[in-house]
Amino acid sequence: MNRVRVLLLNAALGPLDYRVPDGMQVEPGSIVMAPLGPRKMPGVVWEPDSFPVEEIDPKKLRPLLELRDVPPLRAPLRRLIEWTAAYYFASPASVLRMVLSSGAAFADNRPISEYRLNGSVPDRMTPQREQALEKLIGVQGTISELANKAGVSIAVIRGLEKLGVFDREDVSPFAITANPSPDFDTVDLSVDQKNVSKILIDAVRAAQFKPFLLDGVTGSGKTEVYFEAVAEALRQDKQVLVLLPEIALTEPFLDRFHARFGAEPLAWHSGMKQSERKKNWRALADGNAKVIVGARSALFLPYANLGLIIVDEAHETSFKQEDGVRYHARDVAIMRGLHEKIPVILASATPAIESQHQVEQGNYQLLELPARFGGATMPDIEALDLTEDVPPRGSWLAPTLVNALEENLERGEQSLLFLNRRGFAPLTLCRTCGHRIDCPNCTAWMVEHRLTRRLACHHCGHVMPIPEKCPECGDEDSLVACGPGVERICDEVRMLFPQARTAIVTSDTIWSPQKAADFVHQMEAGAIDIVVGTQLVTKGYHFPNLTLVGVVDADIGLEGGDLRAAERSFQQIAQVAGRAGRAEKPGRVYVQTRMPNAPVIQALIKNDREGFYAAEIEARRQALAPPFARWAAIIVSSEDNKEAMETARLIGQTAPKVDGFSVFGPAPAPLAMLRGRHRHRLLVHALRSVDLQQIMREWLEQLEWPRAVRVGVDIDPYSFV
Structure with a gap:
């Protein structure tokens, strides 16, 4: 009997063992459907020695239900999942969920139905239907995407579809990719640019792990230089990943890329339609897509033959994920390069101190462009x-x-x-009684947005009309925008x-x-x-x-x-x-x-x-602050402030006594309430010689707290609110 270990997309359970039915051929990385109680759950076959599980009588093992017809996840990606989970204190299933986020691995090859308004108006209108017809002008997408875009329920969209308001288009689940040409256009490079690009080209040819810090002043032509490395990867028939910090930068970058290589790369970001994400996922997993430009989540896609990673504007703090798996894309990119055995380029005009420290330690090679291009x-x-x-x-x-x-x-x-x-003013207060309009869900001021005539919370998204009178004292015309x-x-x-x-x-x-x-x-x-x-x-x-x-x-x-x-x-x-x-x-x-x-x-x-x-x-060195030591944050939250405070105290009181390991707090977070949850924080400081994750894992795993309390760990935190 063939027994396999499967990592399910269920963070609460972890991996489980299953039986492989006769006629099914699986290997580590195979994407399967497995039974879990009465449900069918997706998962990935894993090496049995990677995750220890409780031994179960082989006769009790349930058989796998289905092997999906997609390429298995390669070993370097599986190792990255393990490392990310261990380093950032997350469950392996939570990291795996980012790899399979598009659902493309579980979708069949049938066309995807998308809908678009055709100008018809139903005889009977409701406020929800009016809202949908107004917001969906020029929009095409699936039923769920249209509902989300319009801010109405799926039932409203389905009702309009039955009334003939939409035209349907069946979209192929496979992306049509035009391969970029490495020699479509050439650029006249300066002497400095040529010298740097030659080093990068040689690194791509060598096909070995090598991290570079491409440090060039603004306007020095860093993009043109790393485009030469992209061109060499294309000549080697390798895939390239370019990470950008903001999706707003994607379209201008695509234009520049098209001018250089004669075709656009595939994009990957949260603003894409689900059908686009599914198609692009399949195209890069099959190896048909050669260059992918995306936000930080593109790091976890299952590339068939990755040959180069570029992190543009690598100093940007938006590369740090602040919820879910709290990873830093710059650092995970380095680790993916290590596992894939490929070069990684961090490009920036103002590199992070952590990156400069890696150069000083001899871990990264520094490449400099000290002057602007073209005089x-x-x-x-x-x-x-x-x-x-x-x-x-x-x-x-x-x-x-x-x-x-x-x-x-x-x-x-x-x-x-x-x-x-953002907005018109960060604070609205009453000049009569001094009342400040705060968010009902967060310890934050409501920001006035005069363009939309709304007050908005930039932390939880709560919006409300601008009041005509003070909610506290009732005076009219007393509210004033400050700042x-x-x-x-x-x-x-x-x-x-x-x-x-x-x-x-x-x-x-x-x-x-x-x-x-x-x-x-x-x-x-x-x-x-x-x-x-x-x-x-x-x-x-x-x-x-x-x-x-x-x-x-x-x-x-x-x-x-x-x-x-x-x-x-x-x-x-x-x-x-x-x-x-x-x-x-x-x-x-x-x-x-x-x-x-x-x-x-x-x-x-x-x-x-x-x-x-x-x-x-030098100031950080004296203070033993990162990168010369390490920090971790523990964030405790609950709708019940007493429960959150007691749990935070429990964690603080049971902190281990280890040389080079200190715990500060707990204390109410600067943003003491967020999305209706009370928050308390502890800060952990550890010397580089201390195994921070192991100590914290042994410490927190022995504690119990109420189910309504959430305890999150942020390794190498960038936000302190």
Whole structure:
């Protein structure tokens, strides 16, 4: 009898043993359907020695039900799943779920039915039907996707479909892929670019694990350099994965890729339709798709023949997953490269301190591009002291910056104002009683969004109309918006320069790759004079006519007790400054601050990146902070605050006494309530010589807490709220 171990997509159970029925041929990595009670559960056959399970009488083993007709998960991916689960304190099934997230492994090969409005209107209308007809104009998708897009139930969409409101189209489950050509176009590279690209090409040919830190100033042509490595991988008939930090960057990147290779790569991100995800999953699992561009989840896809991984803007904190399996895509990319035995390129103009430390340790090879491409020069950066260069009352832009905007408009050049704060104002309060409008589910202020006439919580998504009177004292016309968001700055720009064509660029306005592409095309066509945006505009964009950047509030990122506050602020401002003067025209950058002598601001205006990083690294070394030691966060949450607090105390009181291992807390989290759950945090500090995960696993596994309490572990945390 053939006995196999199967890792099921059930995080609560773990792997189980099954019997292989006669005539079924399985191997480690085979994707199967297995019985679990009365249900049929998907899973993957695993090596029996990878996960210990309780021995069961062979006669009691239930037979597997079905072997799916898809390529087995390869051994390097299985090893990555094991490593990710062990390192990030997650169940292997939770990691496996990311690999099989599209459902393509369990779908049959029948066409996928998608629907689109045909202009018909039913005789009887309801508010839900009106909402669906309004929101689904120009949208095509499956029944469930349309329901989700319209914000109505599936029953509403099915009812409209029966009334003939939709036309149906049967879409093939297989992606039609055009193979990129490595020699479709050539680019004239500088001497520095040629030298760096040769090293990367040689690494692709060697087909061995080799991590590179591609450190180039903004506008130095890092993309063109790693495109040469992509071209070599294509010549070797290998697959390439390019990770981007934001899906909004995907469409502009696809355009650049198409111009170089004559065809678009496949995309992978949360904004895709389920049918697209299924098709792309099959195409890369079969090896038909050669290049995949995606968000962090693309790391866990089952590539048939992966030959190169590129992490663009590798310093970006959005590569850290903050819920579910709390992994960092930059670090997992390195581990996937190790298991696949292939090179990994981390590209950045402002590398993370952790990456620079790996270079110092000799683990990564540093490749530098110190100058901008084509003779373009780095912009001049000037700090505007808001205590001296004071904006007029009720305004947020200093006179010097306003004058610079006016000059830029007269020259017909484009400007960018950066403020990392969405909406119109971060706080609404009553001028009569002082009441602040808070989110009912979170310890957070409701942010006013004047464009949509709503107050919104940026943590849980709760929205509500702007009240006409104070909810506390009942006074009418007493609510006032406090502080600026990008919408408020844009209003100020429109009052100052009514003739200027403006655009707001945030995740509220650029929510899809197509929206990003529309914005890029408008900028390139000169249809926008002044952009007001958040961190979404700090990376990846190249606008030759953009010559002025104004940072509205450089001090925001320095507030609070975040370990990486100074590093993040430096990276963000340096990145947004790098949008200016990327072609023949020189650029200027003005940084508004009330702390012009802060080390971050001084390093920026003196262009002293090396000095800033050296000071930051030494400060962390003295404090035994990462990367010189390790941290882990324990987050305890419950709808019952007493239960959460008692569980957090239990965890703190039972902390192991081990040299080089310390536990701080518990304490209420800075965001003490999130999505209706009370939250408490503990912080674990461990020296590099200590086995952090093993100690924590032995510690927490022996404890019990109420079922309603959730205890999450965040290894190498980036968020401290």
